[in-house]
Amino acid sequence: HEQDYSNNYAQVCIDLVRDAQNEPSFTIVTVCPPYTDCLGQPFGDARFDCTGACNGTVKMGDLNADGDQTQPDALEYVLGILGDDLDPTTCNDLNGDGAITVTDAALMANCYNEQDVHDQQGHVLHYHPWCDFPRGWLSTDDQVDLKLGAIDPIAGTVDILIRNPTCRVMGYEFIMSGLTIQSVANLAPNLVGDVQVTSALGGTRVIGLSYIDSSLVKNTDFVPLCRISYLALNAPEVCINGIVDIVNADANNVLTSIVDGCGFPPNSVTVLPKVWLEGPYSTDTHRMSDALRAAQVIPATEPYTAMGFEQVGGGGEQVAPGVLSITGDDAVVDWVLVEARSTTVPHAILATRAALLQADGDVVGADGVSPVQLQLSPGTYHIALRHRNHFGAMTAVPVLLSANGPVVDLRSAATATWGDEARKGADGTWMLWSGNTVKDNALKYTGEVNDRDPILNVIGGVVPTGSVVGYYTEDTDLSGTVKYTGEQNDRDPILQNVGGVVPTAIRSEQIP
Structure with missing residues (x-):
């Protein structure tokens, strides 16, 4: 037979048309120019x-x-x-x-x-x-659904279920909300070793794909698909926020839907704290400065674990993408630490959550919008709020917490706080004392382990007129610049807060 196919070709020309009823038809064109x-x-x-x-x-x-x-x-x-x-x-x-x-x-x-x-x-x-690309189409004959499965706050996991009665599934991509992801594992038995489930550390997107010629078998009811291990919960609800795409065994898109896509973690409550920090507070704007955010020095991961603050159920929270780009009243000032404490002496810490403080005093989850979520059974607790270089404060009266938590406004005189002078009164409001550059419960200007010397040390310890830029505990006004002398330096607030007259005086933090 013929061995040379290089000069073999055929051509047909077709004219495609639609009639008045939009019905397609075609005719063969007998005379047309060669391709x-x-x-x-x-x-x-x-x-x-x-x-x-x-x-x-x-x-x-x-x-x-x-x-x-x-x-x-x-x-x-x-x-x-x-x-x-x-x-x-x-x-x-x-x-x-x-x-x-x-x-x-x-x-x-x-x-x-x-x-x-x-x-x-x-x-x-x-x-x-x-x-030969581009190719592919939406297979409208195929429907695949995702469903939120069990939420295990002890193990820190969330299961995702799938139902695919009409087609096998080769890959999927969906987005979660209410958590930040640590890792994801496959739960589909027939895909063990055949599918890779991938996510970005601290992200919310999950992608599962079979890189070999394999796919998930058809299932007429919901079955386990994958298990998400999370770093932190950052909202009252955990949700499958959206399905980007699910593809069948031929790599074509299918119709998708989310069934029962949200759930409340067991033993989970929320709270909506509000607070002013003295350091960045402005009596002109009645807001706090977001200078740290503007300088792009606020860390993406909460700083309190590394600083040695006690964590119970919290730690490792990461700010969601885009949150640090927000300006105005919702601009992030800094990380804070929210604590729920026992109502009985010595008021032990029962749950913690690192959260974001906004310029208008709102304290929100790491997603920038949600209430602060705590791993606790509903009930009454004292709420304490801590900051890395301001004194903390705790409510004097227990607060009833539930899945739809209350506002706890530490800016208001109506919110009583534990101890004496736990907050500083100024500008007709109440705020947390600044200047605690050493992690202890004492504000000292002189003497051993005082809060003034670290400021001089961090700028070099020799030239007091120097300064250093960055995210420092010694930056008592949260300006992004540590200064020992000159206008708006970080040393003077310490002297003012211990009394302003006797530098050897000591102010104690009013928190158990």
């Missing part, structure tokens, strides 16, 4: 590549630029999505939908898996439709 490729060759096979180059060599989806469409490219898609590093282009948007999702990663996996099967079989014609 000419981009090089001008009649019946040629040169095509534009994804960069627009005629007969170019760049392949769609070849993210690592090695000239192949292989598994490393699919992995690059997943890592790029989690790192928010991929914007859609003509060379990476494999289904042409204007977004980069797990669907693009799945299409790449389907490409090299199907091509590999084809190449291992005897064939005359090299056939590669699986890797």
Whole structure:
């Protein structure tokens, strides 16, 4: 038989039309010009590549630029999505939908898996439709649902369930709210070792994908899909916030929905504290300065664990993306530590949560909007609020906490506090005393372990007119700059708060 197929070709021209009722039909055009490729060759096979180059060599989806469409490219898609590093282009948007999702990663996996099967079989014609992009469609015959499963606050896990009665599932991508993720593990029995479930530490996005020729079997009822281990809960409710994409075994999108997607963690309560810190408070604006945020020195992870503050159920909270970009009344001033304490002496700490203090005095979860969540059974507790270089304060009267917690306004004289002069009165309001640069319960200007010397030490200890910029405990006014002398220095507030006349006086923190 003929061995040279290079001059074999066929052409047919079809005219597609729709009638008045929008019904499609076609006719064969008997006379039409021969097909000419981009090089001008009649019946040629040169095509534009994804960069627009005629007969170019760049392949769609070849993210690592090695000239192949292989598994490393699919992995690059997943890592790029989690790192928010991929914007859609003509060379990476494999289904042409204007977004980069797990669907693009799945299409790449389907490409090299199907091509590999084809190449291992005897064939005359090299056939590669699986890797000709863009391709793919929404399979409206297929429906896949996700559901929130068990929340285990002891183990720090949340289970996600799946129901896929009409199709097998090759990959999925969804977003959580109410928590920050530590890791994710597969729970689907038939995908053990066949699917990789990936997330970013401290993130909220979960991606599961089979990089080999495997997929989740059909399930007519909800079954376990994956288990999320979380770093912290940052809202009263944990939710599947949204499904980005779910793809079937052919790497096509399917219809999706969320069923019972939210749940309250067992033994979980909330509180809405409000407080002023003396250091950054302005009597002109009646707000606190967000200078630390503006200087971009507020850490993404709470600082209190590293400083040795006691943590019970909290610790490791991370600020959600974008929160530190907010300005105005909701601008972040700094991290604070919220404590729930026993109503009986010695008022032991029962639960803690690092939270964000905003310019208008609101204290919110690490997502920047939610009430502060504590791992406790509903009941009455004292609420204490701590800061890394201000004295803390605790309510004198126990507060009833529930899933819909109360406002505890430590700015108000109506909120009684434990002890004597736990707060400083100024500008017609109440605020926490500043100047506690040494982590203890005493504000001292002179003597051993005083709060003044660390300020001089941090700027170098020799030239008192020096300064240092950054996130320092010695920055008593939270300006982002530590100063020992001059205007708005960090030393004077300590002297003022111990009395302003006798430098040897000591002020004690009023908290158990």
